[in-house]
Amino acid sequence: MNDRVALVTGAGGEMGHLLIPALRRDGYAVVALDLVELPDELRQQCSETLVASILDVDAVEDLVRRHRPGLVFHLAAVLSSKAEIDPNLAHNVNVTGTFELFRILREMSSDVPPRFIFPSSIAVYGLPDAETKKRQGAVEENEWNVPSGIYGCNKLYCELIGTYLARTRPGGGAPAIDFRAIRFPGLISAATLPTGGTTDYAPMMIHAAARGESYSCFVREDTRLPFMTMPDAIDALRLLAGACSSDLSTRVYNIRGFAASATEICERVLRHFPEAKIEFESIPARQAIADSWPEDVNDARARRDWGLDPEHDFDAAVDEYLVPALRRRYGTQDQRAAGSRGPRRCASPPDSSPGLS
Ligand code: AKB
Secondary structure (H helix, E strand, C coil): CEEEEEEEECCCCHHHHHHHHHHHHCCCEEEEEECCCCCHHHHCCCCEEEECCCCCHHHHHHHHHHHCEEEEEECCCCCHHHHHHCHHHHHHHHHHHHHHHHHHHHHCCCCCCCEEEEEEEHHHCCCCCHHHHHHHCEECCCCCCCCCCHHHHHHHHHHHHHHHHHHCCCCCCCCCCEEEEEEECEEECCCCCCCCCCCCHHHHHHHHHHHCCCEEECCCCCCEEEEEEHHHHHHHHHHHHHCCHHHCCCCEEECCCEEEEHHHHHHHHHHHCCCCCEEECCCHHHHHHHHHCCCEECCHHHHHHHCCCCCCCHHHHHHHHHHHHHHHHHCCCCHHHHCCCCCCCCECCCCCCCCCC
16 A cells, blocks of 8 residues: 555545645645546646546546555545435445445555545434433443434444454454544534535525525524534544554544534624524424434543544634635625624524424
8 A cells, every 4th residue: 555645535525625735735645536526726636536436336446456545535425414315325325335445445455454534423323302412411432323314324334344344354364444433523614515414504504694695594593513613624534544553442533623502603603794694494304313413522532542632612613713714705894893783683483483394
């Protein structure tokens, strides 16, 4: 394996946008795979980009065999809300795509198994009801591993197979893959918007406010989940990729930057964009997913084992990272200077009963 070559699948997604430049700065030659052509500024930073599905096994195998990457970031995935709409696609991409990549890598003989960095998710947790969720607070990695959605099932299965391959090789022998997974909370980027996820309401709310557009939030005001900014998420991926195997007490880690309710996010957004129009109209299918996810996660292991230390808590995420970057991006002025309005409250539409619409 070539330990200066990093393969990134799903490279054109939100994470790829920040991860590829960071890997370049770290001195890696980046080989990228995505369903669609990458934007020019990303493509120029890669030594090869392949436009293909992760399910095109021959194309993926050819790419991997030619480059022999010592480091793999397998970002290609169908996220939670979309997975519920198209479970076959979710299974194919999230499970079959991952399993085939494991197979291709383990069939290549190498003294040092490639490091395989897998973005898992808080979707692997399944809390049975809101009361339990509140009582539980921050979950640890080995608690409530009973996902309620297809995406969580897909991710948990791949975590288990990856952990098995990090221990042994099918049929016996030295481990085939140095598997490491992060269970990501909702991620918020100033550079891109997510699609198909359940935590998407947080980035969508703040981007809409910064663009001066109204936004209807698809979960209830009291919905509380853990989040992290995208730059902190990218730092976490790089830290875990660089950690010594002997420091890892597990193969699967929780991380978080902060936890916040939808109301808290809304109120914080309105402080910066007082003219923003934000309503709450819960969509039952998406609400059910969010209700089954923990309100927070315990990230003590990641802090201890590989030095997780996110820069952004809730205040810093909004005030120092998102708002300044979004104002630059969308060219919105600081409306607070006008002082024309008093504080606004986040609102449910007058004719809806919160959480039941
Ligand atoms: C989603 O909402 O599906 C993702 C995730 C938490 O994995 N953002």
